[in-house]
Amino acid sequence: MLCIASLYSYRYKEPPQQAIRLHLNECLYPLPDIIVENISKVLRNCNLYPSEVMFTRFRELIAEYVKVDVDNVYPFAGGDSALRTIFYTLINSGDKVMYVEPTFVMVKVYAKNRKVKELVVESREGDEWWITPLDTLLEKSKNVDTAIIIDPNNPTGSPIVKAKKDIVDLLSKSVRKYIVFDEAYHEFAGYTVANYISDYPNIVVVRSLSKAFCLAGFRLGYVIASKDIIAKISSVHTPFDIPTPSIAAGITALENIKYMKDMVNEVKTVRELMYEKLKSMGFKVYRSLANFLLIKDKRDLQEVLSRHYIYIKKIGEDLYRITVPPMNIYDYVIKYLGKSCEDSYTK
Numbered sequence: 001m002l003c004i005a006s007l008y009s010y011r012y013k014e015p016p017q018q019a020i021r022l023h024l025n026e027c028l029y030p031l032p033d034i035i036v037e038n039i040s041k042v043l044r045n046c047n048l049y050p051s052e053v054m055f056t057r058f059r060e061l062i063a064e065y066v067k068v069d070v071d072n073v074y075p076f077a078g079g080d081s082a083l084r085t086i087f088y089t090l091i092n093s094g095d096k097v098m099y100v101e102p103t104f105v106m107v108k109v110y111a112k113n114r115k116v117k118e119l120v121v122e123s124r125e126g127d128e129w130w131i132t133p134l135d136t137l138l139e140k141s142k143n144v145d146t147a148i149i150i151d152p153n154n155p156t157g158s159p160i161v162k163a164k165k166d167i168v169d170l171l172s173k174s175v176r177k178y179i180v181f182d183e184a185y186h187e188f189a190g191y192t193v194a195n196y197i198s199d200y201p202n203i204v205v206v207r208s209l210s211k212a213f214c215l216a217g218f219r220l221g222y223v224i225a226s227k228d229i230i231a232k233i234s235s236v237h238t239p240f241d242i243p244t245p246s247i248a249a250g251i252t253a254l255e256n257i258k259y260m261k262d263m264v265n266e267v268k269t270v271r272e273l274m275y276e277k278l279k280s281m282g283f284k285v286y287r288s289l290a291n292f293l294l295i296k297d298k299r300d301l302q303e304v305l306s307r308h309y310i311y312i313k314k315i316g317e318d319l320y321r322i323t324v325p326p327m328n329i330y331d332y333v334i335k336y337l338g339k340s341c342e343d344s345y346t347k
Helices: 033-045 052-066 079-089 105-114 134-141 165-174 227-234 244-255 257-280 301-306 327-342
Strands: 020-022 073-076 096-101 117-122 146-150 178-182 203-208 221-225 284-286 292-296 310-314 319-323
Touching: 020 319, 020 327, 033 244, 052 073, 052 244, 073 079, 073 227, 079 105, 079 178, 079 203, 079 221, 079 227, 096 105, 096 134, 117 134, 134 165, 165 178, 221 227, 244 257, 257 284, 257 292, 257 327, 301 310, 301 327, 310 327
Parallel strands: 020 310, 096 117, 096 146, 146 178, 178 203
Antiparallel strands: 073 221, 203 221, 284 292, 292 319, 310 319
């Protein structure tokens, strides 16, 4: 089993202000001016609780974007908040919960806190992709209450179910309660199970506006599910849970979708360039459908890059996740990745 560093301790160490932050899968593109302007307009109202009218508008725009009824979506203060709420409203202590390993670290944190019985499906390294054995996934799903599937997966960037309806159908009939799909990187991958919620009422989809919409600092996410599930998870929340500036940012982003699409297209272009370049430099690098790449290397890449104020994420003993940088800093990152490693040590 892959050992994920600091599994139950998700402490964050802030890099220097001048650092290039490639360790958190953030959007490194600047906010559009219109978002900054619209946030500025609502700041004087922040002595009051968030407007329910604004919250409703945000919810309506999410439904329009996803192409479902408004009763099938609910906004949260980030995808993490949505996932945590699911663990505390839909999952009971002692439930059997299945997930793919390696996975998003917070899945394990919430599983531990809820004292569930964890069933793990191990992904393995392939030549180009990390591979999740679907036969094992389907077999283990017969014995679980809930399945948590990060798709595309984090930290591998690889597809798991890839919205294949035959697999979704089998999983839906197999698990006793719910299938939770975390689609934080949906926009980069281009597939979704959201259009299956009317056919499979036990599907729950979690999404984030932190990645493709560049709103990580505003903590915005949402859930897509049946009306019954939305009623359950929204029962512990109020329209006041999301701050006014965040709602304004979310509304503006969803009303101006072109910026997101243009940025996603550039990330996908740079992702392919970076993959091929790293391969040509001798790195073992895996393909990805997200906004990051996973590198396997015995050198301490995190240490050598930090000397040049480039921060990446160490995932395991020899695995490193690196956010795909914007084109304007891509050459700088590649230059120091190569230069630093020329003088680095091998374990």
